[in-house]
Amino acid sequence: MTEETRYFTVVEVTVNGLSAELLDTSISGSTVGNKSHVGTTTKQSVDWAIDVVQRKSDGSETVLDSKIALVTHLSTDGASVTKTNTWVCPQTDFDYTDSVVVKLYIRRPSATGSWVLMGTWTTEQLTADSLDSATWTVTYYLFRWVDIEAGNRYRYEFHYDGVEDSNIAGFTWTPGPPPVGKRVIGDGLTCVVA
Numbered sequence: 001m002t003e004e005t006r007y008f009t010v011v012e013v014t015v016n017g018l019s020a021e022l023l024d025t026s027i028s029g030s031t032v033g034n035k036s037h038v039g040t041t042t043k044q045s046v047d048w049a050i051d052v053v054q055r056k057s058d059g060s061e062t063v064l065d066s067k068i069a070l071v072t073h074l075s076t077d078g079a080s081v082t083k084t085n086t087w088v089c090p091q092t093d094f095d096y097t098d099s100v101v102v103k104l105y106i107r108r109p110s111a112t113g114s115w116v117l118m119g120t121w122t123t124e125q126l127t128a129d130s131l132d133s134a135t136w137t138v139t140y141y142l143f144r145w146v147d148i149e150a151g152n153r154y155r156y157e158f159h160y161d162g163v164e165d166s167n168i169a170g171f172t173w174t175p176g177p178p179p180v181g182k183r184v185i186g187d188g189l190t191c192v193v194a
Contacts, residue, residue, distance in 0.1 A: 001132060005169045008033070008102075008121055008160035015099045015122045017059040023102055023121040023168070032162035035118040037106050038147065039154045045075045045110035046156045048083070048140050053101040054092060054131070055122070061101065064090060069138035072110050073156065083140045089172070091133040096176050097125045102168070104158060118158060129176030137169040
């Protein structure tokens, strides 16, 4: 069993046919990424949450859970805040070439608005036998500011990578053997089965 902290990074990859940013075991460097959502001229509370998805090598997906580890950047909070919440990952059988996809959403205003997709991250092909039941702790670095060029409207941002390393701790999986009679060449991102 392997327990990791997975970081939202700015590295662009294609895994199992999906082009996304890499959910990696370390930050990629000093560059800070951000996902920005423009609101109104009134400061509002907003929700952030994620979907967790199992993706097969043929591109098919199974949603393990949606809008989980929800946090709220309150209108009364400071402009820059760090928020955390937890989620219990269900025990899930994996094929050797499966990946985990995490989709980030914002809801504005909090509780009553519609969810908007803000970003998508993927692991490499995990080479896992299972994604294990464990408590994930999701950390969000959030920022809010007034954009004068957008008509004095508020921007709500998710910051990641570099020094503002939004992450998922407790990411736990069990390694699996390669398929019988086959060998795997590559780094998991550009995996070739031969």
